[in-house]
Amino acid sequence: MINAVLFDLDETLLNRTNSLKAFLRDQFERYAEHLGDVQRDEWCARFLVLDRRGQVHKSVVYPAILSEFGGRTAFAEALLADYRARCSRFAQPFDGMAEALTALRARGLSLGIVTNGETAFQSRHIEALELDRLVDAVLISEREGLRKPDAALFLRAANVCQTETSRCLFVGDNPVADVLGAHAVGMKTAWFRGSAHWPEDAASNPGPSIDHLSEVLRLVK
Structure with missing residues (x-):
């Protein structure tokens, strides 16, 4: 029993996938000028690939994706802090x-x-x-x-x-x-x-x- x-x-x-997608769309709109030459949907799709269903820490994901798209890699810490603070709002x-x-x-x-x-x-x-x-x-x-x-x-x-x-x-x-x-x-x-x-x-x-x-x-x- x-x-x-x-x-x-x-x-x-x-x-988690749908929640993260919703957060990433919002984050992109707020920080697009720092993220490089990339469209929102492309950014979100690539993030999910690098994230590997949560198996890769975001302290690794953010620098990697910024580097790929020519964004400001120094901005990775700010994006990570934003992720930690706001992601749950989209749960x-x-x-x-x-x-x-x-x-x-x-x-x-x-x-x-x-x-x-x-x-x-x-x-x-x-x-x-x-x-x-x-x-x-x-x-x-x-x-x-x-x-x-x-x-x-x-x-x-x-x-x-x-x-x-x-x-x-x-x-x-x-x-x-x-x-x-x-x-x-x-x-x-x-x-x-x-x-x-x-x-x-x-x-x-x-x-x-x-x-x-x-x-x-x-x-x-």
Whole structure:
């Protein structure tokens, strides 16, 4: 029996790609004169490529993209600070997020978020989506001193939810950090596919795949 459902944040509850696109369009309009010979859509598309679904730190992305388009590379720090301060204002949830979490809580399940990232930055996104009202626990890698797929972080999440790992369902988009990491400590898993692909060199998916958050409800019956 499942007692707790744990979620990744980026590209699972938070539609990070759409949120980032909205922020980048706004940032471009405000700082276009510093960004070089580039149109807005080209800038946004290239940023997403360099960002690699959040796997590359923006302290690397901004200097790289400014250099490519002939922008002021010295302006990278200002753009990074703006990103940290304003990106959460454009936070967009995946369809059905609040409804799914509310329904899960109504069943008496403990809910948690386990996310990699900087504490202040991720906390602002959690607050923007009002997730702090919808879940019982939030574990952010910087604050915890651990990063997925470290087994210790998943074990800590189960402990915070006062249950065993075998009674937890973990939902996430990253095959290695989320799904295989949670599976390694005995959690049930659900891969939130989105636009991600399962790596050919990774172990096979140990659980079901879902495309909408409402599908989590049938996995905890």
